[in-house]
Amino acid sequence: MNPLLISIYYYLKPLIPRSIQLAVRKSVVRRKRERFHHVWPIDESAGNPPENWRGWPDGKRFALVLTHDVDTEKGQAKCCELAKLEMRHGFRSSFNFVPRRYAVSPVLRNYLARNGFEVGVHGLYHDGNYFRSKDTFSRRAVLINQYLKEWGAVGFRSPCMFHNREWIHDLDVEYDASTFDTDPFEPQPDGVRTIFPFRVNGNSTRPGYVEIPYTLPQDFTLFILMREKNIDVWKRKLDWIAEKGGMALLNTHPDYMEFHGRTPGREEYPVRHYSELLEHIRSHFRDTYHPFLPKDLADWFHGNRKCTRA
16 A cells, blocks of 8 residues: 555544444455455465475474454453463463553553563554654654563564564564565555565664564454454464464454453454364364464574575
């Protein structure tokens, strides 16, 4: 999408009723889904391992990474329930917060850290202006770095998955998670076309970082825009990733999960979809995958520096 159009959209967005926003997006997604069926949810070209790839730790078949973007205060209020659900299934994940959109709870951050979860920074305001210009990004990077340091975080994900891998060098991070293998429904739809992490080499002032794209469709796309009634798309993509020996990285949002068995609202889906996926992973793949927190994946990958792509 043209940067000027993005700026205009986010300027006008508060004036457009949410129901109209969703209706327009659903219409666009329906058209695009047919147009891009050959590369979504699976782009076959993304399954090729990088040069010098030596496989996952302990000879595991594929890697699993669970992440959550907490877009709103409403989503933050659901994080403890989501973390407890994952712990019951034996999983841990990362939670990415937006520090200038709502007051991020230090009690919640400490709870997550004590229980083996990870905390990351999900931009500042959750708007589309991060990559409007280098000056804008550099100014915001100063504040983002402050939150990274305060929270002891080493990872960043841009709101709305806008990205510029060169500018990310301004951030004090071990990894960036603002890209995807294939997702034509994002406002910046240029996928990296790989289901493997890769290193983005540094420059004279920065050491470089690991890029970890999400490789399973986002929950908002599947259950809010496409109105899918089951997790078949997730299962199909997961089977393919396991076959290729890649990285299954999922990004979900507690904001849209309904936890209490009520009829989901217009922008909600039953949390049982996510719970069903976790149970499917445990039962269907058992000991064939290596679970990573994003920070641990980046740390491991730094020891495999020959596997580069950029």
